[in-house]
Amino acid sequence: MIRTHNCGQLNEKKINEKVVLCGWVASRRDHGKIIFVDLRDRYGITQLIFLPKPEELSSKAKKIRSEDVVKIKGVVNKRPAKTENPNIPTGLVEVCVEELEFLSRSEELPFELDKDKEVSKELTLLHRYLYLRKPEVTKKFILRHKLNQNVREFLNKKEFLEIETPILTKSTPEGARDFLVPSRLQPKKFYALPQSPQLFKQILMVSGFDKYYQIARCFRDEDLRKDRQPEFTQLDIEASFLEEDDVLKLTEEMLASVFFQVLGVKLKTPFPRISYQDALEKYKTDKPDIENNPVSGDYRFLWVVGFPLFEYNQEDKRWQSLHHPFTAPDSESVEGLGGNNLAQLKSRSYDLVLNGEEIGSGSVRIHSTEIQKKVFEILGISSEEAEEKFGFLLRSFKFGVPPHAGIAFGLDRLYAIITKSESIRDVIAFPKTQRGISPLTGAPGPVSENQLKELGIKKIEEE
Amino acid sequence: MIRTHNCGQLNEKKINEKVVLCGWVASRRDHGKIIFVDLRDRYGITQLIFLPKPEELSSKAKKIRSEDVVKIKGVVNKRPAKTENPNIPTGLVEVCVEELEFLSRSEELPFELDKDKEVSKELTLLHRYLYLRKPEVTKKFILRHKLNQNVREFLNKKEFLEIETPILTKSTPEGARDFLVPSRLQPKKFYALPQSPQLFKQILMVSGFDKYYQIARCFRDEDLRKDRQPEFTQLDIEASFLEEDDVLKLTEEMLASVFFQVLGVKLKTPFPRISYQDALEKYKTDKPDIENNPVSGDYRFLWVVGFPLFEYNQEDKRWQSLHHPFTAPDSESVEGLGGNNLAQLKSRSYDLVLNGEEIGSGSVRIHSTEIQKKVFEILGISSEEAEEKFGFLLRSFKFGVPPHAGIAFGLDRLYAIITKSESIRDVIAFPKTQRGISPLTGAPGPVSENQLKELGIKKIEEE
Numbered sequence: 001m002i003r004t005h006n007c008g009q010l011n012e013k014k015i016n017e018k019v020v021l022c023g024w025v026a027s028r029r030d031h032g033k034i035i036f037v038d039l040r041d042r043y044g045i046t047q048l049i050f051l052p053k054p055e056e057l058s059s060k061a062k063k064i065r066s067e068d069v070v071k072i073k074g075v076v077n078k079r080p081a082k083t084e085n086p087n088i089p090t091g092l093v094e095v096c097v098e099e100l101e102f103l104s105r106s107e108e109l110p111f112e113l114d115k116d117k118e119v120s121k122e123l124t125l126l127h128r129y130l131y132l133r134k135p136e137v138t139k140k141f142i143l144r145h146k147l148n149q150n151v152r153e154f155l156n157k158k159e160f161l162e163i164e165t166p167i168l169t170k171s172t173p174e175g176a177r178d179f180l181v182p183s184r185l186q187p188k189k190f191y192a193l194p195q196s197p198q199l200f201k202q203i204l205m206v207s208g209f210d211k212y213y214q215i216a217r218c219f220r221d222e223d224l225r226k227d228r229q230p231e232f233t234q235l236d237i238e239a240s241f242l243e244e245d246d247v248l249k250l251t252e253e254m255l256a257s258v259f260f261q262v263l264g265v266k267l268k269t270p271f272p273r274i275s276y277q278d279a280l281e282k283y284k285t286d287k288p289d290i291e292n293n294p295v296s297g298d299y300r301f302l303w304v305v306g307f308p309l310f311e312y313n314q315e316d317k318r319w320q321s322l323h324h325p326f327t328a329p330d331s332e333s334v335e336g337l338g339g340n341n342l343a344q345l346k347s348r349s350y351d352l353v354l355n356g357e358e359i360g361s362g363s364v365r366i367h368s369t370e371i372q373k374k375v376f377e378i379l380g381i382s383s384e385e386a387e388e389k390f391g392f393l394l395r396s397f398k399f400g401v402p403p404h405a406g407i408a409f410g411l412d413r414l415y416a417i418i419t420k421s422e423s424i425r426d427v428i429a430f431p432k433t434q435r436g437i438s439p440l441t442g443a444p445g446p447v448s449e450n451q452l453k454e455l456g457i458k459k460i461e462e463e
Numbered sequence: 464m465i466r467t468h469n470c471g472q473l474n475e476k477k478i479n480e481k482v483v484l485c486g487w488v489a490s491r492r493d494h495g496k497i498i499f500v501d502l503r504d505r506y507g508i509t510q511l512i513f514l515p516k517p518e519e520l521s522s523k524a525k526k527i528r529s530e531d532v533v534k535i536k537g538v539v540n541k542r543p544a545k546t547e548n549p550n551i552p553t554g555l556v557e558v559c560v561e562e563l564e565f566l567s568r569s570e571e572l573p574f575e576l577d578k579d580k581e582v583s584k585e586l587t588l589l590h591r592y593l594y595l596r597k598p599e600v601t602k603k604f605i606l607r608h609k610l611n612q613n614v615r616e617f618l619n620k621k622e623f624l625e626i627e628t629p630i631l632t633k634s635t636p637e638g639a640r641d642f643l644v645p646s647r648l649q650p651k652k653f654y655a656l657p658q659s660p661q662l663f664k665q666i667l668m669v670s671g672f673d674k675y676y677q678i679a680r681c682f683r684d685e686d687l688r689k690d691r692q693p694e695f696t697q698l699d700i701e702a703s704f705l706e707e708d709d710v711l712k713l714t715e716e717m718l719a720s721v722f723f724q725v726l727g728v729k730l731k732t733p734f735p736r737i738s739y740q741d742a743l744e745k746y747k748t749d750k751p752d753i754e755n756n757p758v759s760g761d762y763r764f765l766w767v768v769g770f771p772l773f774e775y776n777q778e779d780k781r782w783q784s785l786h787h788p789f790t791a792p793d794s795e796s797v798e799g800l801g802g803n804n805l806a807q808l809k810s811r812s813y814d815l816v817l818n819g820e821e822i823g824s825g826s827v828r829i830h831s832t833e834i835q836k837k838v839f840e841i842l843g844i845s846s847e848e849a850e851e852k853f854g855f856l857l858r859s860f861k862f863g864v865p866p867h868a869g870i871a872f873g874l875d876r877l878y879a880i881i882t883k884s885e886s887i888r889d890v891i892a893f894p895k896t897q898r899g900i901s902p903l904t905g906a907p908g909p910v911s912e913n914q915l916k917e918l919g920i921k922k923i924e925e926e
Contacts (some may be wrong), residue, residue, distance in 0.1 A: 104864045129666050145626065170905055181644050204892070217627070243465065399590070440666075442855070445634060
């Protein structure tokens with residue numbers, strides 16, 4: 001290590017110690033011949049002081065600019081009375097610098113990192129590395145890290161296994177659009193990026209893993225209106241031999257544990273539940289933010305249950321799944337799969353709503369080949385189409401499938417709410433714009449005709 | 464929960480308790496009129512016994528087939544003397560069944576799940592859900608989970624942050640091939656899947672995150688000879704204000720901690736080091752498995768250090784990086800970047816070798832724009848090309864870049880060695896064949912002309 005401490009560690013106990021610090025220059029203030037520098041890293045800010053002598057050092061210090069990366073040697077001193085800053089952990093001390101080394105210099109910044117200065121979204125995306133240095137932005141990613149790790153710890157203790165599922169997989173017709181990846185080894189064939197690990201997590205249940213989770217990357221090639229990203233992160237959970245209530249309780253226990261451990265917030269469980277029908281009737285929405293929610297002042301969690309199994313698409317004149325085609329009908333609705341009252345059928349699905357936003361959704365799955373076939377028939381999915389698109393799931397069901405259920409949470413959305421961020425972009429290190437562009441890297445970019453030729457494809461020429 | 468216990472929990476303390484178990488039928492044995500069934504789940508095997516009466520139950524039990532999923536109610540009994548199986552935790556008890564329910568039936572299996580039966584690789588990939596049920600296979604994924612979580616725990620304690628980097632990014636010229644993803648919102652432009660988070664982890668250092676890691680999915684569209692997969696998992700680590708020895712020590716401490724916690728194996732640290740030149744001279748390889756390695760009997764870790772910075776590509780008649788273009792030259796070699804003795808220059812890189820296989824590789828990175836430019840010149844990368852390909856990294860370096868270093872480990876390879884697996888396929892839940900095909904899902908698959916048209920591309924017709 002080329003430093004002895006980080007910029008958040010020095011305090012009164014270290015007075016008179018010789019230290020080496022490294023960090024970014026947050027500010028320089030010249031008070032007559034004395035120069036003060038705030039040195040910043042992820043851990044905090046330490047005040048440096050350069051005395052008028054030796055002159056060589058003092059004149060070197062005068063060249064210090066904001067965001068230069070420097071290494072200093074010095075002695076920890078108590079700050080003079082009335083110059084302390086009790087608001088930060090290092091606020092009672094300063095380091096009197098004896099040696100200064102520029103590790104790298106900064107050019108003039110495209111924007112200031114001050115908390116109160118507004119920065120255009122374009123600039124924060126183009127110079128993401130600068131925006132991420134802002135302490136209040138850095139904190140969001142430290143929090144995201146802690147939340148993720150606490151979720152993992154909770155699920156690990158409950159004997160859930162984190163298992164990685166493929167990113168290069170097969171196109172499935174789940175509504176929204178798949179990103180395609182041309183294969184070079186299999187020319188003119190394409191992988192698809194998963195919209196979720198749905199089929200794989202069900203296969204993992206058929207494989208007997210019993211309790212699965214994954215903090216999984218998912219992809220959707222949709223028009224990015226609203227607050228969406230082409231790639232997003234999902235906490236994906238599935239378990240065997242359990243029912244709706246078990247998933248709801250597990251979720252409540254997990255969120256209560258994580259919110260308390262990381263945020264110090266006590267959530268009152270169980271969360272209130274409302275039926276889909278009541279939600280629509282009373283609040284005109286399937287994700288209401290109800291009054292007098294007892295869970296927590298800041299965090300108004302609510303379960304919405306009893307969704308219809310199907311909804312009629314007037315435009316296409318066909319029935320479609322309200323959730324997805326693997327959602328189980330409730331026991332009273334199984335019979336109705338053969339009937340004409342499809343709009344009345346209810347599913348065993350549940351959505352978790354937080355402050356009026358959907359942050360989780362799941363269901364008990366169909367584990368009967370017969371029921372699955374009937375659902376496909378209603379959805380107008382032919383047996384050939386079913387075989388082609390998810391034949392592998394149906395095939396696996398022939399060899400002993402356990403009853404299973406699960407849920408998936410949109411972590412970007414959840415973390416944006418927790419950090420009171422305007423957009424999910426604020427909790428994604430390297431997000432894209434609404435047009436799917438990364439101003440930082442310039443992705444997506446042009447590729448050569450030759451690269452495409454190897455894949456057996458070419459660009460369509462303009463007419 | 465529809466069960467009271469799992470199949471690994473019952474023991475003498477539970478005798479006389481009424482229990483509900485669920486699981487897969489591992490075997491059925493009829494001893495006269497008494498029927499024995501081994502019920503299996505991820506946690507273990509419990510012996511069920513069906514008595515001759517009531518006859519209705521007994522005749523239902525006679526229909527039980529291997530891999531049926533059943534739910535039973537019954538009473539825990541002590542096994543009769545001399546019928547105990549002391550080799551399994553549940554071996555002193557059996558459950559006398561009172562109720563039996565088939566949750567789902569299994570057709571005849573394409574292969575038996577017995578430990579000793581050889582199964583063709585094709586079948587294990589096609590019916591992956593069956594292969595994964597084999598207890599010795601399941602164990603590998605439980606171990607993989609524990610190893611991953613222990614790695615995270617270790618790094619979390621050291622204040623490393625796990626930060627997610629993009630999967631949809633820009634093509635970079637790091638040697639091997641990128642998978643391309645056509646963009647619909649930006650027609651005729653392409654994302655690339657990352658071969659590693661290399662550029663992003665360096666940008667995270669410029670962003671001040673100080674200590675980063677990620678268990679990251681990486682992609683390479685290479686010819687899959689040997690034991691390679693188009694997508695693989697890497698433990699990616701980067702930190703600021705540190706040097707080679709810090710990375711080596713961190714790695715040794717991490718592996719010693721994880722191996723002890725998960726495997727009960729004590730690794731002797733520090734690991735031995737050998738120079739690249741000595742390795743080549745003495746062992747004719749840059750990843751030797753040296754005699755009398757003191758680290759551990761089963762795990763012969765070895766650092767290889769002092770690699771050349773460049774190697775000459777005879778075919779293309781040009782210099783190329785032995786590691787990658789961001790690898791720092793050692794202090795003695797910096798001067799030589801302007802000279803003619805390029806073959807003599809050494810880099811600040813290090814490889815970790817385990818039992819003769821490379822499982823990790825890293826370096827101190829260049830943090831000087833000047834040195835980076837000289838390296839690009841030697842590699843024949845024009846400033847336009849550098850700007851286009853990784854201009855964003857070079858741009859970030861203008862605003863204060865800390866000295867930084869890192870390492871990346873191939874987790875699939877490491878876990879294959881630990882589990883004594885023949886192939887990395889054995890530690891990947893849903894692997895692909897050497898031709899990049901998933902026999903389970905059928906990926907990659909055909910897509911429609913319309914899907915391609917939306918992306919602004921079409922297939923090249925055969926001549």
